[in-house]
Amino acid sequence: MPLTTDLAEALKLPSGSANQLAFLGRLWHAYVWLEADTTTATSARSRICDAINGQLTNAKIKITRGFQAYDPVVRRGRPKRYIALAETLSSPTDGGHGQAAAVIEWIKGNRTLSTLDEAAQEFVVITHFAELGRGYSSELDALYKRLAEIAGTGSAVKSRALWGDLATKWSPVLTYKEDTGTDWTPEKEKVDSDSEMSTD
Numbered sequence: 001m002p003l004t005t006d007l008a009e010a011l012k013l014p015s016g017s018a019n020q021l022a023f024l025g026r027l028w029h030a031y032v033w034l035e036a037d038t039t040t041a042t043s044a045r046s047r048i049c050d051a052i053n054g055q056l057t058n059a060k061i062k063i064t065r066g067f068q069a070y071d072p073v074v075r076r077g078r079p080k081r082y083i084a085l086a087e088t089l090s091s092p093t094d095g096g097h098g099q100a101a102a103v104i105e106w107i108k109g110n111r112t113l114s115t116l117d118e119a120a121q122e123f124v125v126i127t128h129f130a131e132l133g134r135g136y137s138s139e140l141d142a143l144y145k146r147l148a149e150i151a152g153t154g155s156a157v158k159s160r161a162l163w164g165d166l167a168t169k170w171s172p173v174l175t176y177k178e179d180t181g182t183d184w185t186p187e188k189e190k191v192d193s194d195s196e197m198s199t200d
Contacts, residue, residue: 003031003044007051015055016113018106018128022140024052025072025132033070033133041070052129058114059121063129072133074126076118085126086167088119095159100150107144127172136172143170 006027013020031044045065052063059076066073073079090096099120105111106124113121127143143166150162167173 003027003047006031007047011051011055014109014112016059017109018124019109020055021052021125021128022132022137024048025129026137028072028129028133029135029137032072033135035070038069045069056113056125059118059125061121061125063125072130074122074130076122080119080122080126082126082167082170082173083164085119085123086163089117089123090160090163093156095153095156096163097151097153097156097159100147100159100163104144104147104151107147131172134172139171146170 010020010023010027013023028045028048032041032048035041035044049063049065056062062075064073064075065071086096089099092098099117102111102116103120103124106113106116106120113124116124128140131139146162146166150159150166153159153162
């Protein structure tokens with residue numbers, strides 16, 4: 001299907017839901033990540049960003065490109081790394097098993113994005129949109145198993161340790177850290193472009 005049709009289908013889904021973010025992430029992967037033609041990919045990226053950012057307005061989260069033009073990046077201010085998010089999510093006295101349980105309820109469609117804490121909102125947008133945009137659809141089952149384990153521990157110490165484990169060992173984490181470590185801004189693109197022009 002053309003992108004216009006696919007975006008229309010995505011926007012029929014509940015706003016900010018796991019299904020909608022995952023759908024849009026897969027569209028990014030198909031129309032931006034895998035697209036060899038730069039002009040086509042740039043147009044698709046702009047349209048997908050507009051679509052998802054319209055759904056994330058209330059959460060004050062914005063999707064932009066990364067240092068690599070095909071990389072999706074999740075922002076509320078500067079992009080957050082998994083370790084920082086895990087530290088916040090595991091900081092409550094229960095070690096974060098309540099946060100994991102809330103995310104699971106959001107995945108099931110029993111909670112809206114707006115009812116999650118800010119760190120959890122960023123976490124789910126990264127895991128369900130950005131990571132699928134980068135081609136990690138097959139890793140969602142592993143994520144769900146990890147979240148279920150955290151939610152079911154009943155021990156603050158174990159929950160905190162499992163959040164830390166997820167933030168360092170879940171497969172997409174290994175490259176997301178590198179991607180967010182090299183940030184992109186419009187100003188940086190202009191500087192890079194001017195530098196390239198000066199060497200011609």
